[in-house]
Amino acid sequence: xxxxxxxxxxxxxxxxxxxxxxxxxxxxxxxxxxxxxxxxxxxxxxxxxxxxxxxxxxxxxxxxxxxxxxxxxxxxxxxxxxxxxxxxxxxxxxxxxxxxxxxxxxxxxxxxxxxxxxxxxxxxxxxxxxxxxxxxxxxxxxxxxxxxxxxxxxxxxxxxxxxxxxxxxxxxxxxxxxxxxxxxxxxxxxxxxxxxxxxxxx
Numbered sequence: 001x002x003x004x005x006x007x008x009x010x011x012x013x014x015x016x017x018x019x020x021x022x023x024x025x026x027x028x029x030x031x032x033x034x035x036x037x038x039x040x041x042x043x044x045x046x047x048x049x050x051x052x053x054x055x056x057x058x059x060x061x062x063x064x065x066x067x068x069x070x071x072x073x074x075x076x077x078x079x080x081x082x083x084x085x086x087x088x089x090x091x092x093x094x095x096x097x098x099x100x101x102x103x104x105x106x107x108x109x110x111x112x113x114x115x116x117x118x119x120x121x122x123x124x125x126x127x128x129x130x131x132x133x134x135x136x137x138x139x140x141x142x143x144x145x146x147x148x149x150x151x152x153x154x155x156x157x158x159x160x161x162x163x164x165x166x167x168x169x170x171x172x173x174x175x176x177x178x179x180x181x182x183x184x185x186x187x188x189x190x191x192x193x194x195x196x197x198x199x200x201x202x
Contacts, residue, residue, distance in 0.1 A: 032078035033070030081127035
């Protein structure tokens, strides 16, 4: 349906589950942090994005979660950008904690150490970011924005864009995992060049 009148659209209440009424698309990542006892914690996040064009990335979390407390206390975290064949693995990391606050499922997730020697990355991702917690902004109701300064980044060579290559070849060679909130996912294997106007500058 296309219309130039709001009367032809369904009015939604911004305070009554707006984001559950339509699908929106986002990346799906695993954020890695370190628990007080030195063990690793992993949590899937889809409300994640670059914070501008510089070395900053942010994601939404809640103070109720260990990820928030760990990133606040340790001042570091990692981000693993997942591939489509890792969607079940990402779901496993969302398992609730046990009564003693442990999360045994993390032990079966294949990981390797990050460069900072404390946090971990998940094996099989296509982009890895090591971050220093730059700031935490509370107050989005029960949620907070955690912003990290990227101190190191690593990528699978197959996922890298090259100046003399076709971007579609990169997407086809290294498909992307897209989270369709709420509760669905998709594999992106094809893409088209965006029709920027002549003279466009970012």
